[in-house]
Amino acid sequence: MDTWKEFEHNAISHSAAHHLMAVDTLVRKNGYARVSDVARILNITRGSVSISLKPLKVEGLIEQDENKFIRLGRRGQNLVDILLARRALLTRFLSEILGVDEHQAEVDGCKVEHLISAETAEKLTRLLRFLGEDSSRAKNLASGLLGDHEACDENVSNCPICEDTCLAKLVSSTIGEARTDKLSGDS
Amino acid sequence: MPFSVDRVIEELNRLLAEEVEASLRYLHLMSSLDQENEMVTKLLQETFEETVEHAQILGVKIRGLGGMPRMQIRLDCPPKAVTAQEAISDALTVEEAALEGYQELFDRLKEEGGDHTILSFLETQVELESEHVEELRRLLKENE
Numbered sequence: 001m002d003t004w005k006e007f008e009h010n011a012i013s014h015s016a017a018h019h020l021m022a023v024d025t026l027v028r029k030n031g032y033a034r035v036s037d038v039a040r041i042l043n044i045t046r047g048s049v050s051i052s053l054k055p056l057k058v059e060g061l062i063e064q065d066e067n068k069f070i071r072l073g074r075r076g077q078n079l080v081d082i083l084l085a086r087r088a089l090l091t092r093f094l095s096e097i098l099g100v101d102e103h104q105a106e107v108d109g110c111k112v113e114h115l116i117s118a119e120t121a122e123k124l125t126r127l128l129r130f131l132g133e134d135s136s137r138a139k140n141l142a143s144g145l146l147g148d149h150e151a152c153d154e155n156v157s158n159c160p161i162c163e164d165t166c167l168a169k170l171v172s173s174t175i176g177e178a179r180t181d182k183l184s185g186d187s
Numbered sequence: 188m189p190f191s192v193d194r195v196i197e198e199l200n201r202l203l204a205e206e207v208e209a210s211l212r213y214l215h216l217m218s219s220l221d222q223e224n225e226m227v228t229k230l231l232q233e234t235f236e237e238t239v240e241h242a243q244i245l246g247v248k249i250r251g252l253g254g255m256p257r258m259q260i261r262l263d264c265p266p267k268a269v270t271a272q273e274a275i276s277d278a279l280t281v282e283e284a285a286l287e288g289y290q291e292l293f294d295r296l297k298e299e300g301g302d303h304t305i306l307s308f309l310e311t312q313v314e315l316e317s318e319h320v321e322e323l324r325r326l327l328k329e330n331e
Contacts, residue, residue, distance in 0.1 A: 015263070035284065036291060044261050045205045046284035047212070051277060068287075 016061075017083055017114040018042060019052050023062060023070050024080045033070045086121050087113040093124055097131060097138070099145065190299055196254035198292050199245055205288050206242040208260045209281045210235050216277060221268040227275065230326065234278060234319065241312065248308060272330050279323040286316035 012020075022041045026033035039049045053070070056062045061076035072080060090109035094100040100108070116124075131138040152159075152168040161167060190198075213235035217228055246256040269277070293309040296302070 036287065043259075045201070045208050046288050047205055047209050047281040048261065050280045050284045051212075054277075054280060 012061075012079065012114060014111075014114060015052060016056060017079075019049065019056065020061060020072065020076055020080050021083060023072055024077070024084075027071055034068060035070070038070070083113050086116060089121060089124055089128065090116070093128060097128070097141065099142065190296055190301055192252055193254075195296070195301070195305060196249055196252050199249050199252070200254070200257045200259075202285070202288050202292070203242055203245040203249065203256055204258065204260050205285050206238050206245060207258055208262055209285060210238040210242065211260075211262055212264065212281055213238060213278065215264040216269060216274045219264075219267065219269050220274060221270055224271045227271040231274065231278065234282075237315075237319075241315075244308075248305065252305075272327070275323055275327045275330060279320065279327060282316060282319045282323055286313065286320050289313045289316055 019038065019042070022038045023033045025041065026037050030037070035046050035049050035053070038053075039046045042049065053062060053064075056076070057064060059075070060073045061079065062070055063073050064070050087106075087109045090113060091102075091105045094105035094108055095102045098105075131141065152166070154166045154169050156162045156164060156166055159166070213231045217231045217235070220227065249256050289309055289312040293306065293313055296306055296309065
């Protein structure tokens with residue numbers, strides 16, 4: 001629990017999360033990480049990496065030796081472990097339970113791994129465990145979600161979850177579509 | 188793996204991105220100083236101009252090799268006032284990164300007997316960037 005709490009007190013940006021994960025990936029793969037390697041993985045410049053790593057060094061999340069090799073500090077490693085666990089959890093939930101395409105599940109998991117609270121992550125773990133304990137539970141849920149369950153007719157008066165706006169209609173649109181609508185509406 | 192011309196062009200494009208991004212950082216630092224500092228403003232202005240010049244030379248080298256310059260940068264400079272010390276420190280970080288980039292490419296090309304003209308250009312850049320780095324380190328120490 002302490003690690004979860006520590007993360008809550010040290011929330012990091014999406015960019016910082018990616019830098020830490022890149023260092024972790026490189027160290028696991030090559031045994032070391034350099035600024036140039038991190039830059040290649042993230043497809044950004046060395047300058048950007050160096051600037052982004054400065055506050056992470058100050059916070060003790062990463063360490064750099066005299067040969068400029070970078071490694072994660074103890075807290076940095078804890079953070080990466082938490083982020084990886086959350087990403088795995090989210091990816092499994094999205095792909096195995098909701099039936100989201102595996103690649104999309106991985107992308108979405110990556111987008112929110114550093115944003116969800118410890119509480120949400122914990123509840124998500126419980127849900128996955130609950131469904132995993134009895135395969136019929138997962139099957140029932142999947143058949144309800146993806147099978148012959150009655151499709152939404154977008155009529156909010158009959159809907160058990162919507163009040164005055166059809167949420168299903170809104171959430172199934174992509175942000176890109178919404179922006180296009182807005183732009184054409186503006187013109 | 189030996190360096191093909193395409194690979195050299197790709198690496199020079201990385202260095203181009205490095206220089207273009209650095210020039211924008213200097214511009215941002217100049218306008219973000221928490222108080223007027225003639226010396227630091229002048230230093231950033233000069234470094235900005237030299238960085239733009241380096242980017243232009245890289246563009247010419249890339250074209251000379253039959254490639255096209257590619258400006259792929261992702262820059263996020265937060266709206267935050269910086270002290271003279273922080274500005275010099277950031278400039279040093281960026282210059283060190285550029286020096287490392289030139290040095291790394293020079294070493295790899297030299298090892299593989301790369302093109303003389305490119306090697307000579309990279310050697311000059313390493314010397315120039317080393318001078319900048321030294322100057323910035325000295326200034327950082329003086330401003331402590």
